[in-house]
Amino acid sequence: MCGILGLMLADPKGHACPELYEGLYSLQHRGQDAAGIVTAGKRGRFYQCKGNGMVSDVFSQPQLRNLVGRMGVAHVRYPTAGSCANSEAQPFYVNSPYGLVLAHNGNIINGEELKHFLDVEAHRHVNTGSDSELLLNIFANELQRLDKFRLAEDDIFEALRGVYDRVNGGYACVAMIAGFGILGFRDPNGIRPLVIGERDTPFGKDYMFASESVVFNQFGYRKFRDVAPGECIFIRQANREDMLDGNTGPQMFCKQIVPCKRFTPDIFEYVYFARPDSVIDGLSVYQSRLNMGKTLAQTIIDRFGPDYKSKIDAVIPVPDSARTSALQLAQSADLPYVEAFIKNRYIGRTFIMPGQQIRRKSVRRKLNVQPQEFNGKNVLLVDDSIVRGTTSKEIVQMARESGARNVYLASCAPMITHPHIYGIDLADCKDLVAYGKTEEEVAAVIKADGVIYQKLEDLIASCSTDKLKNFEVGLFTGVYTTGASSEYLVHLERLRVANQRARRNSFAEDEERDVPEDVAMINVSSD
Ligand SMILES: O=P(O)(O)OC[C@H]1O[C@H](OP(=O)(O)OP(=O)(O)O)[C@H](O)[C@@H]1O
Ligand SMILES: NC(=O)CC[C@H](N)C(=O)O
Ligand SMILES: [Mg+2]
Incomplete structure (x- = not known):
């Protein structure tokens, strides 16, 4: 679950960079490992700054000033494929054809097949282990095949048809074509989210793509909608003919490239990934979380019985x-609600940190207790999900150290027993605390007096609307929207184990230990 942005300003003298930079802060929760911005200047030249780290680490003011031009794309990364190398920070660039840049959120599940095709048939060089670089090269190859001197909107849609044919997985992408425009597209199942917003200006409309609608509020994009599964939206810079017609602003073109297969947004966006103040596929994340609380309350009442109030003194988030x-x-x-864990606002999300040791340490650095709220009480701790159990083990222990009598833990998500192939970097399902266990066994592992999980049907009901009925729920069931062969799951596991080893050794690829990782065009981040 990375965060992506694309921006086209109507003002020909405008600069997209400040808004992209600010926008990345609103998406920081979607990826803390790397960040990047690429803009396109007046003469079609790209300017980039990217690298490993949080948004505040990667960009400096002088570097940002160098990112000129009225359109651009941006990315925050949580690696799910490839490695954590600097060179895999996004957006990615290829010079041919036309000059293309792409930022991707998601995971491609037929990467090996694509790599083979690009090598053997398309003869395109792929420089990293990133599935996003494969995706960009597939797009580039499809555009190349059209063999046009100058592109028209329909050529982009035509090329994307080829991309949809070849690429399997969950993906939401924004791309930029030098001197031409920006586009956003989403996989045919709508697994990963993407929204487009517009804003009126004296020069015409500004357009912005974003992973989450929360970005739009801060910049005054009052009108927005989801990109449909299988749809591409292309925003073209005004050309000579537009100008002659008096249209100086960008032009929008929408096309359903392939039919929506099965509309199954990832339910984990609502559980954990997204910010509560975002609206995804028409459903407010905040509302879905309220619904989850309501249904989970009923499960708890059913579990503890009619005298549950005598067994729980406080609900603690x-x-x-x-x-x-x-x-x-x-x-x-x-029941009384008590904020008894105090969060250090300067520590990021612990779950998406790379490496178990840092995750474990960070829970203690991030959360501290108000001891009087635990002392002598029966407490019900409520978390959105229990994945590896890193957080739960620590907080149960912290509650006990503060004198709690009984410590129960409730999870807004059901038991997570399978890998999340489109969004969570998990090496092995044995790392999942619930893998092959009952609720009682999970409670024993995290040393709680009881663990209560949301029922899957209740979670689905919490996120359902007139338009949203089906979801990607593979992490609870092992059945994935796009299917996932056992070979793919083994491949993913191997890749992630190798990455964990590489992270431990703090370099990306064994054989490239002494080699500067970043082979890139004007990389302002290393200037
Ligand atoms: O069982 P685990 O492997 O620990 O994973 C689950 C925990 O990780 C996440 O918190 P995180 O700190 O990442 O983010 P948050 O501050 O948004 O809750 C999630 O909200 C759970 O608390
Ligand atoms: N979390 C994501 O969306 C990751 C995108 C891509 N698979 C990467 O690893 O860079
Ligand atoms: Mg959490």
Whole structure:
């Protein structure tokens, strides 16, 4: 679950960079490993700054000033394929044809096949282990095949048809074509989210693509909608004919490239990935989390029986993501809600940090207790999900150290027993605390007096609307929207184990230990 942005300003003298940079801060929760911005200047030249680190680490003011031009794309990365090397920071660039840049959120599940095709048939050089670079090269190859001196909108749509034919997985992408425009497209199942917003200006409309609608609020993009599964939206810079017609602003073209296969957005966006103030596929993430709290309250009442109030003295959220649901749970069950874990606002999300040791340490650095809220009490801790159990083990222990009598843990998500192939970097399903276990066994591992999970049907009901009925829920069931062969799952596991080893050794690829990783065009980040 990376975060992506694309921006085209109507003002020909405008600069997209400041808004892209600010926008990345609103998507920082989607990826903390790397960040990047590429803009296109007036003469079609690209300017880039990217590298490993948080948004605040990667960009300096002088570097940002060098990112000129009214259109650009940007990315924050949480690696799910390839490695954590600097050179895999996005957006990616290829010079041929036309000059292309792409930023991708998702995971491609037929990467090996694509790599073979690009090598043997398309003869395109791929420089990293990133699936996003494969995707960009597939797009480039499809454009190349059209063999046009200058592109028209329909050529882009035609090329994308080829991309949809070849690429399998979950993907939401924004791309930029030098001197021409920006585009956004989404996989045919709508697994990964993408929204487009527009804003009126004296020069025409500004257009912005974003992983989450939260970005639009801060910049005044009042009108926005989801990119449909299988749809591409292309925003073209005004050309000579437009100008002659008096249209100086960018022009928007929408095309359903392939029919929507099965509309199955990733339910984990609602559980954890997204910010509560975003709206994804028409459903407010905040509302879905309130719903989860309500249904989970009922499961808890059923579990503890009619005298549940005598068994639970306080409902305590595990900051940050569980807050909304926990508050609703407490209200629905008429139990006191207590903010007894205090979060250090300067520590990022621990789950998406690379490496188990740093994750474990960070839970303690991130969360601290108000001991009087635990002392002598029976507490119900509420988290949005229990994945590896890193957070749960620590917080249960912290509650006990503060004198809690009984410590129960409730999860807004059901038991996570399978890999999340489109968004979570998990090497092995044995790393999942619930893998092959019952609720009682999970409770024993995390040393809680009881663990209560949301039922899958309740989670689905919490996220369902008139238009949203089906979801990608493979991490709970092992059945994935796009299918996933056992070979792919083994491949993914091997890749991620290798990455974990590389991270431990703090370099990306054994044989390239002494080699500067970044082979890139004007890389302002290393200037
Ligand atoms: O069982 P685990 O492997 O620990 O993973 C689950 C935990 O990780 C996430 O928190 P995180 O700190 O990443 O983000 P948050 O501040 O948004 O809750 C999630 O909200 C759970 O608390
Ligand atoms: N989390 C993501 O969306 C990751 C995108 C891509 N698979 C990468 O690893 O860079
Ligand atoms: Mg959390």
